[in-house]
Amino acid sequence: MSEISKEVFTVMKIKTFKYFFKESISNIIKNRVMSFASITTVAAALFVLGIFMLLVANVNKMVTSVEDKVEIKAFLNDDVTTLKQNEIESEIKKIPAVKSIVFESKEDALEKFKNQLGENKDLANGLDLKNPLPASFIIKVDKVENVADTSNKIAKMEGIYKVKDGRDILDKVIRVINFIKASSLALIVILGAVGIFLISNTIRLTVYARKKEIGIMKYIGATDWFIRWPFLFEGMFLGLFGAIISILLLKFGYSYVVKVVATDVVIFSLIPAEYIINTLAWQFSIVGIVIGGLGSLISLRRFLVL
């Protein structure tokens, strides 16, 4: 790098730099067919990648909301006093993994039970007099992985009658969640790789089609960097234009989907369009510019070794 930059920056004048810039723009225009192919390839690849990323982001959001619902229920002995109850509560709060704790009195529990019975509510009428349901703490934990540990600790506390943490289904849930997360990541990586591959394929072809011109330049004494710069800029522009197109498509497409979901499906709430698109806009522009530029340079290499 140091060697390269020395060569480049000591030799290059601003005038020449301007020339490279103009040259790259003029090449894009003159090679319309190929420029169009490259730009649309970048746009298409990033568009698909973007769809996937939005999909994955939303799935992850839902998964997180499922994770959020996992809770530990710690039932209290009927003889626990209010004082003792506060003691237990502060003891539970001391456990680092605990995120929130809510008290549910015996009355709350009965009410809940009645609601669960729904239309058969009347069945519980007799219970009002001598409420057999225990009071409890409902505890949320930061990560599903910490549930087992936390509930074990709570179970050992004095005054706790029993702990329910749905550990049997929890294991399955954790596995499913981890699977979904891992496969999302794998898909993004695969798609990203495929996208980069497709883009550099196209850029390679556009460079390849000009191998004769590149040879001529070399033969009349152009340095490698003199030939490279316009191609570098060209690749960066192509990548940037493609990225911009993909971002616009994603923006309008996703905003539309968000609207449809909000009015017709209601149940999910999707991540808002603005937030994601703004993040993607930067990422994609940078990805486009970098892949375009690098793609050009790498494709050039084989033609410069002459």
Add this chain to the structure above:
Amino acid sequence: MSEISKEVFTVMKIKTFKYFFKESISNIIKNRVMSFASITTVAAALFVLGIFMLLVANVNKMVTSVEDKVEIKAFLNDDVTTLKQNEIESEIKKIPAVKSIVFESKEDALEKFKNQLGENKDLANGLDLKNPLPASFIIKVDKVENVADTSNKIAKMEGIYKVKDGRDILDKVIRVINFIKASSLALIVILGAVGIFLISNTIRLTVYARKKEIGIMKYIGATDWFIRWPFLFEGMFLGLFGAIISILLLKFGYSYVVKVVATDVVIFSLIPAEYIINTLAWQFSIVGIVIGGLGSLISLRRFLVL
């Protein structure tokens, strides 16, 4: 078409056909860089499309299994005789949308209720003597859309005390299911279109790079079809090779995922690898051949108008 085929088939000899065939293979080999780019582009595009199709197929399978769980519960009056009960059952069976019907006696219902109570089972002990729970029919319907209609019909029948069809959440479920199905379809269509576009982009570039050669052939008197055939075959081969690669990648990739899911995640059962891959193999080969061939022909068009 008739005009074309006349021109083609009256003029072309088998020898010439063989020549086209050999010519296309030799072009693929001679233009290695471009052939590689095209084949891998086809492979990459179909690979991503395939991932999506497998994903969608599995999601649809899960959605269908959710749909399968939707049921109507029709409670019977306590005074319904066994005879009357059989009458009602056969009447319900007559409704075309009904897929299955299961009877749940008063005793079954109590047992279920106790199970629902779980650890608080003892609460229901008093009920054994005078069971207040009604007998019911549990009915499954062919399509979620038919639930409302069917439950209305059943509600009107004599001896039916009440019908529960979870219509309130059903509406939401139907909306979510329809949304998932529609967006899967939209994604497949978008991805398919993007894939075709990318492939034809690359093929266009490989043709474009040979525009000079095409011109020369024209100037020394080659007919359009004489020029087209090798390109057509070439495009078809490139498409086919790409499709084969994508199928192999999908086959190994998906088999691996199925294995991982079967051993680690357990809860889902994925569609078996063989079944899908066998279907995809045909579809993708045909798609590859058709897009490759058509892509070549369409790209050629502009260079033949001379």
Add this chain to the structure above:
Amino acid sequence: MIKFSNVSKVYKNNHIALSNVSVTINRGDFVFLVGPSGAGKSTFIKLLLREIEPTSGEIIVNNVDVQKLTRKQIPMYRRSFGIVFQDFRLLSDKTVYENIAFAMQIVEASSRDIKKRVNQMLSLVGLSNKANMYPHQLSGGEQQRVALARALANNPKLLICDEPTGNLDPETAWGIMELLNDINLSGTTILMATHAKDVVDKMKKRVIAIEKGVIVRDQQRGVYGYED
């Protein structure tokens, strides 16, 4: 055989390459087309091939109005003559042998004929030992001779050559000219754009001189005549 009537060609940039050219070339003629650089010789030939179309005027070849050819008829028309292009136009991804064979494949000649004829052509232009080379592996003059061999492969009744000896040494050029003379004597009409003063002067054939798009001289048994 060839008849230009008041043919003009104005290129898109308004350059008048040919203006009001009328000329007739008869079956069996051997015609030199001479004139300074940029006079319009190649334009004349491109019009004949229908590589480009005239701005006005009529071109009749073998009683056919070239402008009235349909897209489908053009290949047949082009096959009716052999052409040596000024820039050779060899197929770069085919060998010398394949380049010549290609001209015969498009008319669906039999494999045996192709093999025999291509080898014959190669020895005629002295390139038998270069049969399996690609164009970029040949010297300038060798490429030019391949272009000539291809033009002759189908035994055309009309041979059009645009500067076919520009890259050849005088000796080789003379060999080629003798070959063309023989072909002409056996009945083939030849139209040849050239700058080779020696050749034109010695051959004593018909000379059509163009200058700035206008025919300034048309002489039987003429000479090059541009010496200053």
Add this chain to the structure above:
Amino acid sequence: MIKFSNVSKVYKNNHIALSNVSVTINRGDFVFLVGPSGAGKSTFIKLLLREIEPTSGEIIVNNVDVQKLTRKQIPMYRRSFGIVFQDFRLLSDKTVYENIAFAMQIVEASSRDIKKRVNQMLSLVGLSNKANMYPHQLSGGEQQRVALARALANNPKLLICDEPTGNLDPETAWGIMELLNDINLSGTTILMATHAKDVVDKMKKRVIAIEKGVIVRDQQRGVYGYED
């Protein structure tokens, strides 16, 4: 200035294009390189440019061993002379003006110098009115003159021309030769591969004749000498 010592070039297909060539060309010389088609003239020139590398032997130019140049030094080396290629090698997506300007842009000449010099070159080869044309819009001879103008743009101390008049009519060719002669007299060394017998015979310069890769004659004030 240029010194070939026992240079041989065998191409990949075992064709011996040059065999044991030793020759010295001095500063200020005007040398014609002649020989039949395929003799090895262009190979000689390509070796000089380091477009290809010799199989054996040593090439010294301006006291530099051409084979020992690093990848980075090659562009500088190539800029030290002007070259007219046999196949022109114009940049097809640049206009005539831009093609000539390009040769100056790579040496980072100032815009003013470029503008002045390019226009001067264009009028020198008689193509001022074609400045904005693309190569495919030019006649063969016009393209050849653009190639020459480009080679001269940087006022090279050594000018190498491979068949620079093959597509030019005798009159234009003479104009070019006079131009080259003037340039030579002002101190530029000129090496020119050519088939133009007239020109060689009249100019009475040094003639190096190659045949089948071997130098068969090296004559001060020589003639073409291949007439049969």
